[in-house]
Amino acid sequence: xxxxxxxxxxxxxxxxxxxxxxxxxxxxxxxxxxxxxxxxxxxxxxxxxxxxxxxxxxxxxxxxxxxxxxxxxxxxxxxxxxxxxxxxxxxxxxxxxxxxxxxxxxxxxxxxxxxxxxxxxxxxxxxxxxxxxxxxxxxxxxxxxxxxxxxxxxxxxxxxxxxxxxxxxxxxxxxxxxxxxxxxxxxxxxxxxxxxxxxxxxxxxxxxxxxxxxxxxxxxxxxxxxxxxxxxxxxxxxxxxxxxxxxxxxxxxxxxxxxxxxxxxxxxxxxxxxxxxxxxxxxxxxxxxxxxxxxxxxxxxxxxxxxxxxxxxxxxxxxxxxxxxxxxxxxxxxxxxxxxxxxxxxxxxxxxxxxxxxxxxxxxxxxxxxxxxxxxxxxxxxxxxx
Amino acid sequence: xxxxxxxxxxxxxxxxxxxxxxxxxxxxxxxxxxxxxxxxxxxxxxxxxxxxxxxxxxxxxxxxxxxxxxxxxxxxxxxxxxxxxxxxxxxxxxxxxxxxxxxxxxxxxxxxxxxxxxxxxxxxxxxxxxxxxxxxxxxxxxxxxxxxxxxxxxxxxxxxxxxxxxxxxxxxxxxxxxxxxxxxxxxxxxxxxxxxxxxxxxxxxxxxxxxxxxxxxxxxxxxxxxxxxxx
Numbered sequence: 001x002x003x004x005x006x007x008x009x010x011x012x013x014x015x016x017x018x019x020x021x022x023x024x025x026x027x028x029x030x031x032x033x034x035x036x037x038x039x040x041x042x043x044x045x046x047x048x049x050x051x052x053x054x055x056x057x058x059x060x061x062x063x064x065x066x067x068x069x070x071x072x073x074x075x076x077x078x079x080x081x082x083x084x085x086x087x088x089x090x091x092x093x094x095x096x097x098x099x100x101x102x103x104x105x106x107x108x109x110x111x112x113x114x115x116x117x118x119x120x121x122x123x124x125x126x127x128x129x130x131x132x133x134x135x136x137x138x139x140x141x142x143x144x145x146x147x148x149x150x151x152x153x154x155x156x157x158x159x160x161x162x163x164x165x166x167x168x169x170x171x172x173x174x175x176x177x178x179x180x181x182x183x184x185x186x187x188x189x190x191x192x193x194x195x196x197x198x199x200x201x202x203x204x205x206x207x208x209x210x211x212x213x214x215x216x217x218x219x220x221x222x223x224x225x226x227x228x229x230x231x232x233x234x235x236x237x238x239x240x241x242x243x244x245x246x247x248x249x250x251x252x253x254x255x256x257x258x259x260x261x262x263x264x265x266x267x268x269x270x271x272x273x274x275x276x277x278x279x280x281x282x283x284x285x286x287x288x289x290x291x292x293x294x295x296x297x298x299x300x301x302x303x304x305x306x307x308x309x310x311x312x313x314x315x316x317x318x319x320x321x322x323x324x325x326x327x328x329x330x331x332x333x334x335x336x337x338x339x340x341x342x343x344x345x346x347x348x349x350x351x352x353x354x355x356x357x358x359x360x361x362x363x364x365x366x367x368x369x370x371x372x373x374x375x376x377x378x379x380x381x382x383x384x385x386x
Numbered sequence: 387x388x389x390x391x392x393x394x395x396x397x398x399x400x401x402x403x404x405x406x407x408x409x410x411x412x413x414x415x416x417x418x419x420x421x422x423x424x425x426x427x428x429x430x431x432x433x434x435x436x437x438x439x440x441x442x443x444x445x446x447x448x449x450x451x452x453x454x455x456x457x458x459x460x461x462x463x464x465x466x467x468x469x470x471x472x473x474x475x476x477x478x479x480x481x482x483x484x485x486x487x488x489x490x491x492x493x494x495x496x497x498x499x500x501x502x503x504x505x506x507x508x509x510x511x512x513x514x515x516x517x518x519x520x521x522x523x524x525x526x527x528x529x530x531x532x533x534x535x536x537x538x539x540x541x542x543x544x545x546x547x548x549x550x551x552x553x554x555x556x557x558x559x560x561x562x563x564x565x566x567x568x569x570x571x572x573x574x575x576x577x578x579x580x581x582x583x584x585x586x587x588x589x590x591x592x593x594x595x596x597x598x599x600x601x602x603x604x605x606x607x608x609x610x611x612x613x614x615x616x617x
Binding site: 002006009010013287288291292293294295296297298299377378379382 | 444447449450469470473474476477478482484488490491492493497500501502504505549
């Protein structure tokens with residue numbers, strides 16, 4: 001008890017120095033936690049992927065489409081339970097900064113394949129009956145204040161013109177990690193307009209979402225499905241939903257790696273700052289450590305004083321940093337930047353990493369000053385003027 | 387005091403040598419010192435700066451090691467003790483009084499005096515009782531909650547004296563105990579040391595430059611260039 005009292009009193013002896021070091025620690029732990037959350041957000045979509053769903057796309061690239069009649073041929077492949085379609089729309093709502101993913105989907109069965117989206121049956125029916133109907137995720141609706149019955153204009157970029165949609169349903173996520181920032185509407189609505197304005201672009205599909213009967217047979221079914229379109233005009237590439245989403249992440253892997261690297265650089269920098277602070281502190285107190293040793297306290301006790309002080313400083317800094325990470329992540333999740341990620345939430349793993357980093361910083365930063373203080377010769381220490 | 391204790395001096399210094407190595411040169415600090423200090427003695431170690439008096443005090447206190455010779459305290463050759471054993475030995479046998487008090491600034495007077503007792507097996511209640519008694523002895527019962535920066539130099543030195551005697555050590559080593567004090571405070575501290583020597587039988591070894599302070603001692607020992615002039 002006395003030991004901890006001494007440590008605690010020593011920490012706040014040089015108040016300004018302690019406050020600045022704590023501030024640096026808080027910022028470092030906060031930045032580390034935030035950047036790790038960003039990295040985690042990149043992978044969040046894939047973690048919520050279904051084991052029985054597959055994605056079929058054009059083998060050339062995602063930007064190339066496939067004819068809609070593929071749907072019937074896919075359905076005929078052995079082991080497939082259901083097929084639906086999804087087209088990236090990429091429109092602008094009022095301003096370019098209002099980014100959220102928009103998809104033209106098969107209104108008849110899209111939500112059957114996504115039991116992860118909870119949509120009241122009456123709203124689903126209203127959506128299916130309205131050619132301009134749209135279903136939006138809860139977070140998206142909350143972000144823009146949309147209510148059922150609202151008309152939302154979206155300026156097309158890939159599909160020219162301004163498209164008016166009626167909000168007929170708002171879905172919730174089954175799990176907390178389920179993304180609810182998407183905007184879904186009828187493929188037919190877009191396709192019929194295209195038939196009039198740009199017939200060559202009509203009846204084309206970006207991806208087919210395929211549900212299989214037996215999740216353990218996903219690889220075999222994917223192989224059989226792609227074989228079906230071998231040597232055709234648009235060969236296909238089928239992969240599990242998780243692999244498809246990880247493929248997206250792979251495109252930005254360098255960025256993710258850079259973010260991850262920066263988060264650890266922050267920790268190395270704070271380690272140097274804390275080590276420097278503790279070295280200065282220990283040097284100033286050599287005379288006190290020598291006095292303690294003269295009174296009969298062991299070098300181990302002196303080392304533990306320095307060690308304990310460093311660790312307590314890091315623990316306090318980490319605790320405050322971790323506490324602030326949650327509101328920061330929540331703020332980002334609500335901001336337009338949060339729309340880029342299905343979920344943006346501080347995970348348990350991130351908190352554990354923050355704690356671990358703070359402890360590692362404390363341990364490494366304390367080693368040199370603790371050893372120096374423990375080894376100080378009493379006669380030299382007593383002569384020292386701090 | 388038992389018969390065995392009476393048989394030999396409390397401090398027996400025999401052909402003690404201390405030198406430092408600077409580069410490849412050996413600098414002698416103490417040369418062939420032989421000195422006995424009896425139990426209950428109060429001696430003043432005097433000499434000009436660099437004469438080796440503080441080094442001799444440090445050796446007797448067990449915070450430095452000699453280069454040669456032997457140093458027996460109460461019959462035990464402390465030069466042969468390991469660092470750990472020496473720390474334990476200091477905790478139970480030596481009370482330190484420094485020129486600049488060397489109190490822990492983050493601890494109040496009570497906590498500073500309690501510090502050496504943490505190395506004993508005394509309970510919290512026993513420690514409290516002993517600290518209060520000791521602070522009473524030095525006349526600081528009403529300053530127990532005060533931090534060093536809230537006390538005058540004389541009061542701080544009295545706290546340091548209380549810390550030195552709270553474990554009831556055999557020897558008090560004082561390095562210029564009045565060197566940082568005004569005349570009145572210095573006089574009070576010297577009176578206190580005399581009292582500890584005469585009434586409590588503490589053996590006191592004091593290094594001082596000050597002839598007036600040295601008069602408080604029963605005996606003076608002069609050192610010059612690392613050699614004992616008299617004693």
